[in-house]
Amino acid sequence: MANDFPFKEIESKWQKYWDEMGLFKADLSKYKNKFYCLMMFPYPSAALHVGHGRNYIIGDAVARYKIMRGFNVLTPMGFDAFGLPAENAAIKGGLHPKVSTLDNITTMKKQFRQWGVGYDWDKEVISCLPEYYKWTQWIFTQLYKEGLAYKKKGAVNWCPSCMTVLANEQVIGGSCERCDTKVVEKDLEQWFFKITAYAERLLDDISRLTDWPERVKIMQTNWIGKSTGVDIDFKVEGTDIVLTCFTTRVDTIFGATYMVVAPEHPHIPELIKGNKDISKFERFIERVRVQDKTERRAAEIEKEGMWTGRHVINPVNDRKIPLWIANYVLMEYGTSAVMAVPAHDQRDFEFAKKYNLPIEVVIDTFDSPAETGPLSITLSKPRTKARGASKGDDPKRHLDAAKMSLAYIEDGIMVNSAQFNGVSNREAMEKIADWMEAKSIGRRSIHYRLRDWLISRQRYWGAPIPIIYCDKCGEMAVPDKDLPVLLPEDVEFKPHGQSPLLRSEKFMNTKCPKCGGAAKRETDTMDTFVDSAWYYLRYLSAKDSKEPFDAETVNRWLPVDQYIGGVEHAILHLLYSRFVTKVLYDLKLVGFDEPFARLFTQGMILKDGAKMSKSKGNVVSPDELIEKYGADTVRLYTLFIGPPEKDAEWNDRGVEGAYRFLKRLYRIVDDMISEKWEALPDEKADKELRRMTHATIKKVTEDMEKDFHFNTAISSAMELVNQIYLTVGSGKKRISPAIKEAAGATVILLSPFVPHTSEELWQKLGEKGSVFRTAWPIVDREALKTEEVEIALQVNGKVRSRMMVRVDAAEEELKEIILNDNDIKRWTENKAVKKFIVVPRKLVNIVI
Ligand code: ANZ
Numbered sequence: 001m002a003n004d005f006p007f008k009e010i011e012s013k014w015q016k017y018w019d020e021m022g023l024f025k026a027d028l029s030k031y032k033n034k035f036y037c038l039m040m041f042p043y044p045s046a047a048l049h050v051g052h053g054r055n056y057i058i059g060d061a062v063a064r065y066k067i068m069r070g071f072n073v074l075t076p077m078g079f080d081a082f083g084l085p086a087e088n089a090a091i092k093g094g095l096h097p098k099v100s101t102l103d104n105i106t107t108m109k110k111q112f113r114q115w116g117v118g119y120d121w122d123k124e125v126i127s128c129l130p131e132y133y134k135w136t137q138w139i140f141t142q143l144y145k146e147g148l149a150y151k152k153k154g155a156v157n158w159c160p161s162c163m164t165v166l167a168n169e170q171v172i173g174g175s176c177e178r179c180d181t182k183v184v185e186k187d188l189e190q191w192f193f194k195i196t197a198y199a200e201r202l203l204d205d206i207s208r209l210t211d212w213p214e215r216v217k218i219m220q221t222n223w224i225g226k227s228t229g230v231d232i233d234f235k236v237e238g239t240d241i242v243l244t245c246f247t248t249r250v251d252t253i254f255g256a257t258y259m260v261v262a263p264e265h266p267h268i269p270e271l272i273k274g275n276k277d278i279s280k281f282e283r284f285i286e287r288v289r290v291q292d293k294t295e296r297r298a299a300e301i302e303k304e305g306m307w308t309g310r311h312v313i314n315p316v317n318d319r320k321i322p323l324w325i326a327n328y329v330l331m332e333y334g335t336s337a338v339m340a341v342p343a344h345d346q347r348d349f350e351f352a353k354k355y356n357l358p359i360e361v362v363i364d365t366f367d368s369p370a371e372t373g374p375l376s377i378t379l380s381k382p383r384t385k386a387r388g389a390s391k392g393d394d395p396k397r398h399l400d401a402a403k404m405s406l407a408y409i410e411d412g413i414m415v416n417s418a419q420f421n422g423v424s425n426r427e428a429m430e431k432i433a434d435w436m437e438a439k440s441i442g443r444r445s446i447h448y449r450l451r452d453w454l455i456s457r458q459r460y461w462g463a464p465i466p467i468i469y470c471d472k473c474g475e476m477a478v479p480d481k482d483l484p485v486l487l488p489e490d491v492e493f494k495p496h497g498q499s500p501l502l503r504s505e506k507f508m509n510t511k512c513p514k515c516g517g518a519a520k521r522e523t524d525t526m527d528t529f530v531d532s533a534w535y536y537l538r539y540l541s542a543k544d545s546k547e548p549f550d551a552e553t554v555n556r557w558l559p560v561d562q563y564i565g566g567v568e569h570a571i572l573h574l575l576y577s578r579f580v581t582k583v584l585y586d587l588k589l590v591g592f593d594e595p596f597a598r599l600f601t602q603g604m605i606l607k608d609g610a611k612m613s614k615s616k617g618n619v620v621s622p623d624e625l626i627e628k629y630g631a632d633t634v635r636l637y638t639l640f641i642g643p644p645e646k647d648a649e650w651n652d653r654g655v656e657g658a659y660r661f662l663k664r665l666y667r668i669v670d671d672m673i674s675e676k677w678e679a680l681p682d683e684k685a686d687k688e689l690r691r692m693t694h695a696t697i698k699k700v701t702e703d704m705e706k707d708f709h710f711n712t713a714i715s716s717a718m719e720l721v722n723q724i725y726l727t728v729g730s731g732k733k734r735i736s737p738a739i740k741e742a743a744g745a746t747v748i749l750l751s752p753f754v755p756h757t758s759e760e761l762w763q764k765l766g767e768k769g770s771v772f773r774t775a776w777p778i779v780d781r782e783a784l785k786t787e788e789v790e791i792a793l794q795v796n797g798k799v800r801s802r803m804m805v806r807v808d809a810a811e812e813e814l815k816e817i818i819l820n821d822n823d824i825k826r827w828t829e830n831k832a833v834k835k836f837i838v839v840p841r842k843l844v845n846i847v848i
C-alpha cells in the first residue's frame, strides 16, 4: 500500500531538484517582467505550527504561479531576529539570545524546505547580525541628521516587579504580560522618530493604495486619526493660565457648562494649589494614571473626576464655568483639555449626570419651531417654557435637558447661542470659527491621534542606538565609517531597570569622533520595528558591505508587487515601513515613496475556535502530519480550508480528505501510463471533458489573478479529476487525447499548490523539464462552447413549440428565455405560471 502514493520519495526528490535547477534564484539585473513577492519575515521562534504555515504556503503558491506565468520572480526570506521573544526565551532557558536565535533559524529553514516552500536564500537577511544592523544604525543616523530622530522625556510603561520598561504590546489589560504586576507610567528620556511630521502624507497616500485591503486602510486611517476643529482659549480665573481646548464641535460652544483636563496635565499642581487636601487629588491622579489608556478612551468607562476648585471663562459669553479633572480626558490627544458640552456629547453627559453639573441644549431637532428663544434648561432649575411652545406647538418637539436620557449628538438647529440661533449647526460651525478667529479667541486646527514613534528600549537584544555623548562636543551620531556599533556579546542581559549595556564599561566608554576626548555611548537599543521597517530594501543587496541597498536596483524592483502577511501587522509595521520609505524618498535615496503596491492579509488558522498557542495547548504541528500524509497534503488542505483572507478552523478530517484526493490524482495518472487502456472512441464524452478542462483552466486562472481564491480554484480542479474518472470509465478503461489533455492540465493547474506531486506526475506524463518551466495553459474558447440540445416546450402538458438550448443552462436562465419566446407567449400571456418543470435535455412543461 505504501506505493499507492509514495510521497516521501517524491518530496525529497523534487526538493533537491528545485535547489539544483535554481528555481527560486532571481537575477536582479533582469528586471523586465519583474515580480517582487514578499512575505513578512518571521521572528525566529522555536518551531512553526500550521497557522504560521499558511502565510508561507500562500506566498509560495503565489510565487510559483507567477514563475509559471513567465515573471522574473524575486521571493526572498529572512528573519526578524532581534527583540523580546528571543531575549525572554534566553532569560528562561539560559542560552544566549544569539545562540537560540540562530538555532531557531536553522530549524525554521528546515521546515520551509520540508513544506516545499522555496526562497532565494542567497538574499537572506538576519536582522540581528552586524552585516544587517550596521545599516539599521545608518538609517537611524540619516533620520538623526534630518532632525527626525530626537530625544525627549516620555511616559513609558514600567513594570515595578521586572524593573523594566515594557513595550505597549507587553502590557495586557494594564498589567505586565510576564508577572501580571500592574504597570505604571514613568517619565524617562527616550528616543523618538518624528513620524508625526509625515502624518498628512501617510494619510493622503492611503488613497493611492488601491490594491490594499479596505480594512487595513481603514485601520491605518484611524490610527493616524486626523481631526479638524478649533482650538479655543479659556482663561483660568484668578491665574495667568490659559487652557486651550480642542473641539471638533465648535457649534456647541454656548453649551459648554464646565471644562475638563487630563489628570496628567502639567498645570494641575498650580491649579489645585489653594485646596485644603492636596493628597486627595494626588491619590485620584495616581489611580487614573495607571488605568489602561484604551480603557480610558472607551465609551463604557466609568467617568470619574474632581473639581479643581477653580473656574474658567468661556470666551464667547464670558461665563464662568467650573474646571474639573477627569479620567476620560487623555493627555496625549488634542490639547489635553476639553470644553464639556453634556447636552451634545455622551461622555460629558454621563459625567454631568454623575456630578450634577448643568446640561444645556444648544442644538435642537430640525423639526422644532424655528425661532426658539432661550432654552436654558439646567438640572437644578425647573424647566422654563420655551417661547415657541406657548404658541401651541407640541412641546415634545423641543429637546428637554431634564428629560434627556442620552446626549443629542445629531445635527439640528442652533438655539440658545446668541447671534447664531436659527441656522443649522453645520453652518454655524463655519460661522463661529470665522467669528472666533476674527476676535482672536480661537483658531481652526488639525490634530492627529498619531504619536511620535518611541524607538528606544532599555533592553539588550537589539541594535545599539548609534549616538555618542561628549562633554565638550555634545551629542552626535556615530560617523558612517565607525558603523556598526557592535552589540557586545559578553553582557549580563537580564533586565534590571536600566539598559543592560550600561553594565559594559567596554561598550560604554569610547572616544569622541570630533575631539578625540573621552566620551560615552548611548546604551539604549532600537525597537525591532525599526529593523523591519526597511528589510525589503536589503534583500536586493543582502551581501553588499558598502551600501545599505543599491539605488538603481531598488528603484527597478520596488515597490513590492505583492506583500503577504498577517493582519496583526496592519497598523504599526506597515505604517513604519511607509514612513521610512518616505523619508528615504525625501533624502533622494530611493525613487518611490510607497513600499508595497499590493497587500494581501491572510486570516488565522484556529483550533477549537481559538488562535493557536502553546499556552492553550491547541497547537497543530505540521511535522507529524507531513510524516503521515506528506507536505503536499498539508499544503493542499491549508489552501483549501477557506477563503485565505478569512480565519478558518483546522480540522484533521479535512486533512484526510486532501490526502485522499491527492492519492486519487496520483493513482489515475499512474494507471494511465502503466496500464494498457483502450483508445475507444466516445466523442460526446470527450467533448464534455474538454469543455470542463478549459472551464477549469479559466476558473483557476481567474481565481489566482483576483484575490488568490485558492480554495475555489482547488475545488474546481477536484471536479475536473472526478470528470476524468467518469470519462475513463470503470470497467474497461478508455484513453483519448482529451483525457490526456485533462490530466496534463490538472497537473499544471495544481502545481502551485501541490508542487511535489505535480512535478512527479508531470514527469510520469512523459514531459521533459520542470512543470514550473512550462507555460500556464491557455483557454480554448472553442472547447468552452457547450453542447446544445433541442427540447420540447409544453404548456399544460401539450407540446406547443421546440427550441435549441445549452445543456447546462440553469432553470432561471431557461425560464427567462422560454417565457419570452413569442410562440410560448401566445399561450401564457396574461396567465399566471404556476409551475415550471424542467426535464433536462428533453422538455420543459409550463403549468398555467
Ligand atoms: C466639545 C464637544 C462637544 C466635543 C460635542 C464633542 C462633541 P475626535 O473626533 O476623536 O477628534 N476631546 C478632545 N481632546 C480630547 C482628549 N484629550 N481626551 C478626550 N477627549 C477629547 O474627538 C474630538 C472631540 O473629543 C473634541 O470635541 C472633544 O470634545 C474631545 F458635542 O469638544 B469635543
Ligand code: ZN
Pocket (backbone or CB within 6 Å): 470, 471, 472, 473, 474, 512, 513, 514, 515, 516, 517, 519
Ligand atoms: Zn568631543
